[in-house]
Amino acid sequence: MCATKTKIKSDVADNSFDTDILRTAHINCSNTSPVKYLKEQLGTDKLGLVMLMVTPLVDFADIVAQAEEMFPDTDVVACTTAGEISSSGYEEGLIVAIGFPEGDFATTSLLIENINDLDIQSVLSEIAIERIALQDRPLDMPFDFAFLIVDGLSLSEDTLAATIAPALRDVPMLGGSAGDGTSFQQTYVALNGVICDNAAVLTIARSKYRTRVFSLDHLEPTDQRMVVTEADPVKRIVKTINAEPAAREYARLVGKDPNQLDRFTFASHPVAVRLGDSHHVRAIQQVNENGELVFFSAIDEGMVLTVANPKNLADHLRQKLQELSKDEAPTNIIGCDCILRRIEAEQGQQSREMAEILADHKVTGFSTYGEQIGPLHVNHTMSGVAFYRN
Template sequence: MTRSDYPEATQKKPASDQVQRAVPSIGKALQQAGRITRTGSANARDPNAVAKLAEALAPLDELELVILFVSPLADIHTLGVDAARDLAPTRVVGCTTAGEIGETGYTDGEIIAIGIPRSHFCARVLLIDDLGNYNAQDQIDQIIRNRNEMAHETPDWTSEFAFLLIDGLSIKEDALTADLAPGLGPVPLFGGSAGDGTDFGATYVLSDGKARQNTAALLQIRSNCPIKVFNTDHLVPSAQRMVVTGADPARRLVHEINAEPAAREYARLLGKDPEQLTTFTFAAHPVVVRIGGQHHVRAIQQVVDTGDLLFFSAIDEGVVLTLAESLDMVDHLDRALSGLGEAQTPDVILACDCVLRRMEAQQKQLTTQISSLLAKHRAVGFCTYGEQVDSIHVNHTLTGVAIYPPTTSEPSERS
């Protein structure tokens, strides 16, 4: 992913109250007319990026929450400060990405914003700012309190979902999703692990004006809009299996497969040179495990210097891995997204798409077709280092929530 510099711009304009009262451009206003949610985008290198997002999302005092998906090209720390100031009084939450999904589909080097209005959404944000040292029961208790508060505030609203943003290099996704599940109960959860392009250097979660590592933000959302949380992938297990015979689960490292050095054995099963394994290889040849009667991808991130395989999600000795084969990626995505709009067209699909899917599309020269489908079905979001579905952390999937216009035109009674 190229880290090209944004062209030199004029000196940054000072923030003012006028930013909050800015009226969207005529083009943006027409585009968003009749929509429930609001979206905006800006170049990540533009020093006035947040002011432009404020203009696209205005009026800000009508919004319950703004979610930002931020290219690693941005100065995330400066952006956090700007967002807390220029998007006030709305609370802002977000994360860095491995690529963005905007109005035209896949994009890079941008900041994608989605604003959800108070007239249709009630939200709470649970920030867990030290993933190595938190009390699971305390988090569960707060989740339950948040649910009760929102139910009291909006008793006639019935839709709920939870959206998790988490440091994609924390190696804590599996444990955290399992820990939070008891507090969520029947509320569906989906989420994405923050990215850093293809550099795997540093990933951040943004909240309250600060960009933090080793952090997660759980967005609990209640709405009068019908919703559908979904998870889809285009992979099917093959007959080729292998057994993890040596691993370091705490670091998601596999030392041995079939009692042979891991990278060498994986390459042998593919008929490839172990010295030529790349991220594109892993994207094209994922492995899956069977959990609860279903297959879930356990994607490989990279080969480390020792020849071990570093995975994106939990792995352990004794696990049976199965090589997966790809169905037609474009056809499968078209059917999956069309199914979400079969009865009613979504107002928006908030999407977390694994970076490995994007790399596979690139390798197969399908990026344009995939982008067109994402745009057609109103998907916005980001490319991740992994996805969360209820209590499981997975890879190589498209996960998200479809949000539909409310079935009644009566105005909300929220003050």
């Protein structure tokens, strides 16, 4: 557990009226002094927390250093992305900022290091202490949620989410795995100037405004199943399916040429595992040089995978976001959207329509290498939190 703590903040807050509960801004990474611009665009309210979703096309360390200078008395959580979601919808090459006004939110953030060799008791104790301290503060903030950002190449998101969620008790958790575009080489998270890989940042927030944590996916399981017969669970590699070479057998089952499997194939022909009464996608990242399948999330021998068929991505997103607005439209939504959804939209020529839907519903966030919802690390979903004034 890193010693980095929440920064000490003034009790005085500037609560200038705004129709949005959150403050959001974005800028192209090619601009000079981007964080200075973002601070200006976030307005004059005193912010208790700023989240930065940073394109991998820019020097992450430089952006984090600028943020420390621009927000000296504010907690700053940052991560690299697999694409950004701004007020214009799907984007690339941006730095996106989300500000939480101090008069409307109370937050605490923890940096959890070495997550593939986790000191579980230490982490659980620290989370419990911070959660109780936040709840004991005499504030009229009855709504809460937790946001977990994880190194998307750590191979540890499943264990981490399952460990953290129970310690939060009744605080609902969502989150996303930091990305590196489609390069899959290096991902980072940061808290208050401390940059780490193989790490996560957990933010626990209380709000005076109603919040709703959600997860959505547009996939329907079919009757077509396959069994993982040989795997390396630590590296999330499936070597054989149905006792046949994994990539070749997967290609046969989905009717594709094994020599032409790519990210578009995996996005349009996902596989899922049944957990209780529901299915959760176990997304394929790539085929390695041995003809094995590398996954984004936990996999093991004996696991039964089901081929899933996607519904219309844009129609489904529109429907689900409209449902979030059934009684009242949220002023803002933070979304963690799987990179495979973006790839599927590109393949289906729905990128523009998806971007318009996200923009219409005021979704801000980033494309991820995986999503967290409660104790689960999942793929091919959007996890998020909506904010309501009433």
